[in-house]
Every structure is written in structure tokens, then in C-alpha cells.
Amino acid sequence: MRTDMCGQLTSADIGRTVTICGWVDRRREHGEHLAFIDLRDHTGVLQCVVDGSRDLRSEYVVRMTGEVRSRPEGTVNPDLATGDVEVDVNSVEILSQAEPPPFPMDERTGVDETIRLRHRYVDLRKSRMQRNLRTRAVVNSTIRAAMERQGFVEVETPMLIASTPEGARDFVVPSRKEPGSFYALPQSPQLFKQLCMVGGIDRYYQIARCLRDEDLRADRQFEFMQLDAEASFVSQEDVFEFISEAVADVAEAVTGDRPTEFPHITWAESMERFGNDKPDMRFGMELTELTPIFEGTEARVFQAECVKGICLEGGAESLSRNQVDSLVDDAKRWGAKGLAWMRVATGDDGRARLEAGVAKFLSADEGSAVIAALDARPGDMVFLVADARRMVQRVLGMLRLALGRPAVGEGGFKFVWVVDFPLFEGLGDDGKPIPAHHPFTMPHPDDMANFDAGGEALLDVRSQAYDLVLNGWELGSGSVRIHRNDIQSRIFDLLGISEEEAQAKFGFLLDAFRFGAPPHAGFAFGIDRLTALMVGEENIREVIAFPKTQSGADPLTNAPGPLDSAQLEELGLRVLPQAT
RNA sequence: GGUCCCGUAGAUCAGUUUGGAGUGAUCGCCACCCUGUCAAGGUGGAGGCCGCGGGUUCAAAUCCCGUCGGGACCGCCA
Numbered sequence: 001m002r003t004d005m006c007g008q009l010t011s012a013d014i015g016r017t018v019t020i021c022g023w024v025d026r027r028r029e030h031g032e033h034l035a036f037i038d039l040r041d042h043t044g045v046l047q048c049v050v051d052g053s054r055d056l057r058s059e060y061v062v063r064m065t066g067e068v069r070s071r072p073e074g075t076v077n078p079d080l081a082t083g084d085v086e087v088d089v090n091s092v093e094i095l096s097q098a099e100p101p102p103f104p105m106d107e108r109t110g111v112d113e114t115i116r117l118r119h120r121y122v123d124l125r126k127s128r129m130q131r132n133l134r135t136r137a138v139v140n141s142t143i144r145a146a147m148e149r150q151g152f153v154e155v156e157t158p159m160l161i162a163s164t165p166e167g168a169r170d171f172v173v174p175s176r177k178e179p180g181s182f183y184a185l186p187q188s189p190q191l192f193k194q195l196c197m198v199g200g201i202d203r204y205y206q207i208a209r210c211l212r213d214e215d216l217r218a219d220r221q222f223e224f225m226q227l228d229a230e231a232s233f234v235s236q237e238d239v240f241e242f243i244s245e246a247v248a249d250v251a252e253a254v255t256g257d258r259p260t261e262f263p264h265i266t267w268a269e270s271m272e273r274f275g276n277d278k279p280d281m282r283f284g285m286e287l288t289e290l291t292p293i294f295e296g297t298e299a300r301v302f303q304a305e306c307v308k309g310i311c312l313e314g315g316a317e318s319l320s321r322n323q324v325d326s327l328v329d330d331a332k333r334w335g336a337k338g339l340a341w342m343r344v345a346t347g348d349d350g351r352a353r354l355e356a357g358v359a360k361f362l363s364a365d366e367g368s369a370v371i372a373a374l375d376a377r378p379g380d381m382v383f384l385v386a387d388a389r390r391m392v393q394r395v396l397g398m399l400r401l402a403l404g405r406p407a408v409g410e411g412g413f414k415f416v417w418v419v420d421f422p423l424f425e426g427l428g429d430d431g432k433p434i435p436a437h438h439p440f441t442m443p444h445p446d447d448m449a450n451f452d453a454g455g456e457a458l459l460d461v462r463s464q465a466y467d468l469v470l471n472g473w474e475l476g477s478g479s480v481r482i483h484r485n486d487i488q489s490r491i492f493d494l495l496g497i498s499e500e501e502a503q504a505k506f507g508f509l510l511d512a513f514r515f516g517a518p519p520h521a522g523f524a525f526g527i528d529r530l531t532a533l534m535v536g537e538e539n540i541r542e543v544i545a546f547p548k549t550q551s552g553a554d555p556l557t558n559a560p561g562p563l564d565s566a567q568l569e570e571l572g573l574r575v576l577p578q579a580t
Numbered sequence: 581g582g583u584c585c586c587g588u589a590g591a592u593c594a595g596u597u598u599g600g601a602g603u604g605a606u607c608g609c610c611a612c613c614c615u616g617u618c619a620a621g622g623u624g625g626a627g628g629c630c631g632c633g634g635g636u637u638c639a640a641a642u643c644c645c646g647u648c649g650g651g652a653c654c655g656c657c658a
Contacts, residue, residue, distance in 0.1 A: 026618075034615040047618070058608085075616055083618085100609060103591050106619070109607080111591065114650055167658035187658090214657040333583065333654075398654095425658095438658045539651095550651065 001063065007044020009068055011084045018087060019065045020046065021095070023125060024056050025105065037089075039064065042130050047077070047086040054092055058105065059122075061096035064089045113541070118555040120546055132543045135254055136531045140207055142253040143227050143527070146246035152205040152229060157192035159185055159209070164505050167438065168212035171222070179572025185211040188524060190438065191509050193230040194481060197520040198512045205229040207527065216550045218539045219473060219529055226476065230522030236464055236480055239521050240264075240417055243468060247475075247530070251413055254534045259413055266420040267462075275397015277418055280472025282411030285310050285404040287396045290384065293369040299361040301340060304386035308396050311374040312403050315381025316343035324381075330402065331385065336395040340384040344376045352378050405472065409536030416469050420444065423451075423463035432496040433458045437465040439491055440509075441479040458494065468525055470533055476525025483517040485510060 002021045009018065025040035035052040038045045039062065048064055056062060066089035077083030102119045103111040107127060116123040123129055144154070163170045163184035170184040186192075188210045196204040208228040216222065229242065244262040252258040263281075270279045273286045287308045294302040312319070319327075324341055331339035340358040347353035354367045362370070376382050383399055385392045423443050424433035435441070443451050444462035451461045464480035482488045488510065492502045502510065528540040541547035548554050568574065 026620095028617045028620045029614080030617065030620080031614040034617085036617055036620085038618070045618095049616085052615085072616070075618085077618055080618075100590070104608065106607090108619080109592055112587090112650075115591080164658095168656085190658095212657060215655085217657090218652070220657070335654095435658055441658090549649090551649080553649090555650095 005043040006039050006041045006046040007081055009046055009082050009085055009087070011070060013068045014070050014085060016068050017065065018068055019063065020048075020087070021063045022046075022061070023098075024058055024060045024062060026058070027056055036086075037062075037064075040125070042125075042134075044081050046082045047071075047080070048089050049086055050089045050092060056092070056094070057098065057100070059098035059101050060094055061098065063093040063095055065091040114549065114555050117541075117547070117549065120556050124545065128542070129545075132531070132535050132537065133545060135535050136527070136543050138253050139250050139527060139531050139534065142250045143207065143246050146249040147205040147227070147229065147242075150203070150242055150245065152203040152231070152242075153201055154206055155193075155196055155201060155204050156206060157186070157189040157208065161186050161192075164191070168214050171211045171213050174571040174573055176571055187212050188226065189228050190440075191506070193228060193522060194440065194509060194517075194520065195512055197230055197232045197481075197483075198515065198517045200232075202233075203229075203231045204522075208524075216548065216552060218541075219532075221528065221540060221544065221547055222552055224540070225527040226524040227527060228522075228524040229478075230520055232518040232520045234519075234521055236419070236466060236521060239478060239480075239523050240466070243476075243478075243523050243525065244415070244417075247415065247468070247470075247525070250530065251534065255413075259415055262415050262417060264417045264419050267418055267422065268420065270418055271393050275393040275395075275400060277421070277467065278469045278472055278474045279416060279418070280401065280405055281414035281416050281469075282406050282471055283404050285312065285400050287393065287400065288374050290370060290373055293366055293373065294386070297366060298363065299358075299366070301338065301358060301361065302366075302384070302386045304388070304392075306389040306392045307384060307386040308392045309370060309374050309382055309384040310396055310400055310403075311344075311376045312381045312383070313377075314379050315403075316345070316379050319381055327383070327399065327402070331395050331399060334395045334398050335391055336385050336387060338385075339395070339399070340386070342382050342384075344371065344378050344380040344382060346378040352376060354382070358384075401472065408471070408533065408538040411471070413533070414471055418467040418469055420462045421465040421467070422459065423447075423461040423465075424458050426459065427456075430496065433494055435491075435495060437463060437477065437479055439495060439497070440481045440488070441465050442482050442487070454494070464521070466523075468523070470530070473529050473533060475529055476523060478521065478523030480519075480521040483513060483519050485513050488513070 002019050004018045004020055006020050006022050020039060022039040022041035025038040025045050028036040029052050032052045035050050035054070037048045037050055037056055039048050048066065050056070064087065066087040068085050069088050070084060071086050101122050103109070103115055105126065124133070160173060160183040163172060163182065168187050170187065173183040173185065175181040175183060189206060189208050193204050206228045208226050209223055210226050211223045213222065214220070227246065231238065231242065240262065248259050265279065267277055270277055272289070273279070275287050287310055290307040290309050294307045297303060328339045342354040342357040342359045344352050345355045352371050354362065354371065359367065370382065374382055383396070385395045387395070422436050423441065425436040426434050428434050442464045444464055447461040450457040465477065466479065467477040468475045482491065528543055531543040532538070532540045535543065537543060546554065546556060553559065
């Protein structure tokens, strides 16, 4: 139907007769004898010269035949890849007429996202979405190649599975053959990939769709894609190598630069230095320990378990009083009792000193110690939080991001493995520990004494769980799994899951482990997030062809919608009246 | 469950702070003119429940309450 793509014709093609197909991007009419049509396909735009009598409007789908020729002297367009040439059209076929597009097709105008989604099929024609989806395809194929090169075998797992009440909220599917029973859609293929290990697959991977019925965010959709992987007879370090290799291949394929640094940081260190478990390593402004400085302080606000501070370079000038007040409000919303701030100025003795804010509550020694610890210079602004250690980390961690985080697409790609996550994130009201990862995570071998001790000591037990973080986004997580039923039983016991309950929820996995389970470990990372970061998008909806809005609706298909009564009947369902 | 921001023509936005005569601009659209433009140009024209509902007022796009939709975030996401 066509001989060439619009965006690929150059002066090397001059003299050739070509047939091209595409959408009318823009037209410039000069009367009945001359009109310029910019014809667009996914490769780019090409100027076509036609007589002005043809009615060719925006987004008409056309097929044109003509001779490629060089543009007349002075009419070359250097802004266009095909700007040296044009097609002298002698035949035009309108394949499809089109109504005017629902929004401008130029790349400059920002269009309301609901309207873009309602007419996604038009939005997808734009170069941004073309680039993002094509990059995504490169990400997928690069991952497949990397995993297969490393001996991983793609195994598909079911979408209709049993609901397991742990973790996120399940999407459920009613059973027709067994009314009143339900399937769940998988939150991840976790249990199946472990079964694959028992099944001797040795190295499993899958580019898997995962579904979780939780609130949507810029980096979260109901359904998302993961590289899911699991390997037998491997250590945590082996997993890091497999996954780092795949991710480095992806970055190289997309950007041309191969990342070489995949540093490790412990969870505890990340919490102390960055205030969260997904550190954005593109910038400094680390949380600085100030607790010793305020031991025995007179200042009430700093009499706390923990005092930490961060320093904003130049903040004394760049932040207005209103902005500072608003940061204090933010800190309170994040749970802090308050946010102490001080400007760094030059004192009478020529040295840096703290002023304004809470400076008057600090002794001279405390002030100079704070300045030294934060390496603050005149013109900077320092922020201090005193509270329980977890709260200090949380609030300053969020403040650090609010003040210093580079825009997506800036500061390069900084990967980091976060290791040694705690096995339990706290004790519940009933005194039972709450698992930080999932209940199949192997405890750290060095912490078995605390594990045996139980009680509060459990909170000091590390796990063999790990996250991969890129520029402050959690790409994914994994762990070394428990492959022995005796350890698994003890975990269930600690979590307060009875043997009957465990059998009911995970019986098939426990059964499998009785028949010879190899030691195994695995990982999964989000392909939507990785792709978004690779193309510099701050929202994963931009790398998904047909995403949902924050409320979980699809403006294009109007999902979700009601079922008719016959369908409900067949499924044995009745819809309750809406509470008003 | 909560906090914050947004909603005016097909699109992007002004106007809302401080209520006041007829809601403007740009792009797009329609018609006509135009033989070298490329965000073409010119002339003319159409197009608005100011998201929706209620309230205050002599008077509401503007103030108040509610609601719907969209976005960012907290909680949530083993």
C-alpha cells in the first residue's frame, strides 16, 4: 500500500516515485493551484505539495503518490528531519475522512488529561505517546533478552486464582459454575513462581500483569506490569546480579549509557540518612544526626529522643517567610510537633551564626555545633526536627524531598539496592509482629538469636529482603524465600496464623514444600515505573496505552459500569442498594 | 478515611482577591481570497447552563454550603 515512511525520506531519495500513507498533520493553502500538506505517520512528518482544489483536512487519512524532489532554494526547513525534500504529489486518495480532532494535535498545548484519555486513540498519534509506547516495547524486549541470556525460562501463570487474604485488596471475579464462590486476580505471581521452583524450573521469569485494588497514584495503577523472576540455588547477591544486568541493559538500550553503579545501602542507614526506604540519591541534603548536641539542652523543643537537621543551601535568601510557614504546616501535617528553622548569617566575629526562627532558644555552643554538623554557611537555611526517631526520619525525609528533589529526567539515573529490611515492621495491638514483606521471607542468618528470643527482640531481626530503588522510586522488591516448613511454621506461629489457617490460605505451597523444595530467591520490578523514569515522565499513565484515572475509571470505555440483571442472576449476585 | 489544587467556547487560558451594564483573548472550526508556505497570511462568521444543585443578595462566573469530575499527596499498596 505504501513504499516509504513519511519521516524517512531524505535528499538521497530525490527522483524516486514514492507512495506514502498517513494523517494530515497540517495544511497550508495558497489558492486553487497550490497547497502544502504535512503528512504524518509514526516516523515523522513530510511536506507534500498538492494542488489547492483537494479538500484535505486535519487528520484525514490519505495515501499519496508522487516524486521526491529537493525543495526550491530558500525553502528548506531545518527544523524538520525531512526538511530538505518534499513530494510533488500527482495522486491523492482519501482513505478516511475525519472530524476535527477533539484537541490540538500540536505538541505544545497541554491538554486536560481526561480529554486525552477519552480520545486516547487520537492522543496516541502524538510523538510523545509514540515515543513512550515504543520505548516501553524496547524495555520489554530488552528484559526478555537479558533474562533468557541468563538462563531464565518464561512461564505463564494463571489470572484466575484463589484469593489469599494477606496483602493488598484483591480484585475478585465471581464464579458462574459455583455461584457464591469467587476467583481473585493475582496481586503478583508470587506463590506460583515459588511452585515453579519446586517444579524444577530453576530460573523462572515472566513479564506479568499484577492487579491490586488499592488507591491509585502517579506511580500506581490498578493493573501494572512487573518483571517477575525467581531462581533456585542462588543467594541474594546472585539475584542482585541478574536484575542489575537486566536493568542496565534496559538503560543502555533506551539512553545509550550503561549504568555501572548499583550500590547497596542497608535499610537502617537509608532511614537515618534519607528518612525513607527509597532514597533519591541524585542529591545530597542528607539528614544529619544532632541528638548528642542537644543532650542536656535547656531548650524544651529539643528535649527529645532524636534531633536531626538538614541544610538548604542558599535557603535564607531563596525561601520567603510565607514559604517557610507553609513548610512548617507541611511538617505538622506529616506528624511532627513542629519544624524548627533558622537562617545562617555572618556574625560580628565574621563566623557563621544562626538567627531568626528558634535561634534564640539555642546556646552559643549548641548553635555553633549545629552549624558545624550541618556544614552550614551564611545564606543557608537549616531545619531541625526533634521527636521520636521514626518521626524525625519521616518528617525530615519528606522535607528533604520537598526542598531538594530534582525534576524527573534531571540528575541522571541513580540506582541503589536497599538491603537488610527488617523482618517485621512493628508489633500490632495484639502484640503479634507485623510482617514487613510477605510471610515467606527468610530471616537474616545473623539474627536468628533475636528471632528465637521473640518479643521486642523480633523488631531487631533483619530479613533477606531487598528493594531496587531508582531516583527515589521503588522499582521493585524481592527476597530469599523460606523453603523449609519448620521455619515457615515458626513464622506463621509468630504472626498468629494457626496451622489450620495457614493450611487454608497457603496449604498448596506448604504441601509443595514437603515434596522437595530447593532454596530459592527472587525479585520483581515495575516496568511502568522503569519506563516512565527512562523517558522522563513523572506519571506512569504516560507510558500506558489505556490507563485509568485516579478514581479508577476509564473515560474511554466508561468502565466500571453496572451489569444487567441477567448477568447478575447467572452469577448468583445481588447488588445492595447504595447507602445514602 | 483525610489534606490541598483545578473545573469559563472544540482546545488553552484571562476575568473570581474587592459581586454590578454585554464573559473576553489566542488557537481551532466554517465560508471566501491567496502559486512557496512550514505554528502560512488576509477578510468575514458561527460557537458559552461560567461542571451541577441549593443558599446569601436589588444583583452571583465571582461570596457561602453541598455535590460531581479531574489532579497531587497522606493513609493504604504483605
